[in-house]
Amino acid sequence: HGIQGGLVNAVDNQKLAVESGYILLMRYFNDKLYLDSPIPDFKKYDEFLNSQLRYRVLSLKDTELSKKLLKENQEAAAQRYNYYKEMSEK
Numbered sequence: 001h002g003i004q005g006g007l008v009n010a011v012d013n014q015k016l017a018v019e020s021g022y023i024l025l026m027r028y029f030n031d032k033l034y035l036d037s038p039i040p041d042f043k044k045y046d047e048f049l050n051s052q053l054r055y056r057v058l059s060l061k062d063t064e065l066s067k068k069l070l071k072e073n074q075e076a077a078a079q080r081y082n083y084y085k086e087m088s089e090k
Helices: 007-020 042-050 053-061 063-089
Strands: 026-029 032-035
Touching: 007 042, 032 063, 042 053, 042 063, 053 063
Parallel strands: none
Antiparallel strands: 026 032
16 A cells, blocks of 8 residues: 555554554454544644555545545545444444
């Protein structure tokens, strides 16, 4: 995916993915879903996406489309987090 700075930064990039809400940590145990992710800091969402070549290239080619898709992607991540949070509270 072209992690900025190379694979030496993979662990930090994974941590940023969780902190930003791009990826959620969860587990399913004894018929219950546990959401292990901290509350996402969606302000870091842009930072995470721009740390990956696959997203950064779009912002270089078409800035307006990139901003639109970033906003939609961020909103979908917030909805996904809220969905799994509700499921884990049942």
